[in-house]
Amino acid sequence: MTAFITGGQSDPTVQPVPASVVEQVDAADTTLHNPKRAVISLGSNLGNRLETLQGAIDALEDTPGVRIKAVSPVYETEPWGVEPGSQPSYFNAVVLLKTTLPPSSLLERAHAVEEAFHRVREERWGARTLDVDIVAYADVVDDDPHLTLPHPRAHERAFVLAPWHDVEPEAQLPGRGSVAGLLDTVTREGVAARKDLELHLPE
Numbered sequence: 001m002t003a004f005i006t007g008g009q010s011d012p013t014v015q016p017v018p019a020s021v022v023e024q025v026d027a028a029d030t031t032l033h034n035p036k037r038a039v040i041s042l043g044s045n046l047g048n049r050l051e052t053l054q055g056a057i058d059a060l061e062d063t064p065g066v067r068i069k070a071v072s073p074v075y076e077t078e079p080w081g082v083e084p085g086s087q088p089s090y091f092n093a094v095v096l097l098k099t100t101l102p103p104s105s106l107l108e109r110a111h112a113v114e115e116a117f118h119r120v121r122e123e124r125w126g127a128r129t130l131d132v133d134i135v136a137y138a139d140v141v142d143d144d145p146h147l148t149l150p151h152p153r154a155h156e157r158a159f160v161l162a163p164w165h166d167v168e169p170e171a172q173l174p175g176r177g178s179v180a181g182l183l184d185t186v187t188r189e190g191v192a193a194r195k196d197l198e199l200h201l202p203e
C-alpha cells in the first residue's frame with residue numbers, strides 16, 4: 001500500500017505526496033548538503049599527454065556538483081598489463097574531489113570527458129588519449145561490473161597508489177587498507193615522478 005503525506009491540510013488543490021517520493025527528495029537533499037569525497041585516476045599515453053590531463057581536470061571542475069580539491073604530481077609510467085614496449089609510456093595523476101553527484105552520474109561524466117578527448121575503445125588496456133577511472137567514492141564498496149567501487153585493480157597499481165599517496169599520505173582504500181601499506185606491496189619499477197612537469201588546480 002502507498003503511504004501519503006498530506007500535511008494535515010484540507011485544501012483540495014493540494015495533492016497528497018506519496019511517502020516514497022518524500023523519502024527520495026529527502027535523500028537527494030541530504031546528498032546536496034553532504035558532498036562525498038571521490039578519488040579519480042587520470043592516464044594518457046597518446047597525443048599531448050600533459051595537456052590532455054590538464055584538460056580533463058578542467059573539464060571535471062566544469063561539472064555542476066564537482067569541486068576538485070587536490071591534484072597530484074605527474075608520473076611517467078610504463079604501460080601496465082600489456083607486452084613491454086608495445087605502447088608509449090603513460091602520464092598518470094590522481095585528483096581528489098568533492099561531489100554531490102551519485103557514483104553513476106560521476107561515471108557518466110568521466111566517460112563524457114574521455115570522449116571529449118577522443119578516447120577510442122578498441123581493445124582492453126589499449127593505448128588511449130585519456131582514461132578517467134573512479135578509484136574510490138566515499139566508503140562505498142560495490143562489485144557491480146558497470147561501476148565497481150573501489151576500482152577493482154587500483155590496489156595493485158603503483159601508477160594510482162603513488163600519486164594518491166603524494167596528495168593524501170593517510171588515505172585508505174575502502175576494503176583494502178592504507179594506501180601507504182598497499183604501496184609497499186607493489187613494484188614501483190617503471191613508475192617515475194616527473195618533477196619537471198606540473199598539473200594545477202583549475203582557476
Ligand SMILES: Nc1ncnc2c1ncn2[C@@H]1O[C@H](COP(=O)(O)OP(=O)(O)OP(=O)(O)O)[C@@H](O)[C@H]1O
Nearest residue numbers: 124125131133134135145146147148149150151153
Ligand atoms: N571504478 C570504475 N571506474 C571506471 N570504470 C569502471 C569502474 N568500475 C567498472 N567500470 C567499467 O569498466 C568499463 C571499462 O572501463 P575502461 O575502458 O576505462 O577500462 P580500462 O581503462 O581499459 O581498464 P581498467 O578497468 O583495468 O582500468 C567502463 O565502461 C565502466 O563501466
Ligand SMILES: Nc1nc2c(c(=O)[nH]1)N=C(CO)CN2
Nearest residue numbers: 043077078079080090125159
Ligand atoms: N602505466 C599505465 N598502464 C595502464 C594504465 C595507466 O593509466 N597507466 N591504464 C590502463 C587501463 O586503465 C592499463 N594500463
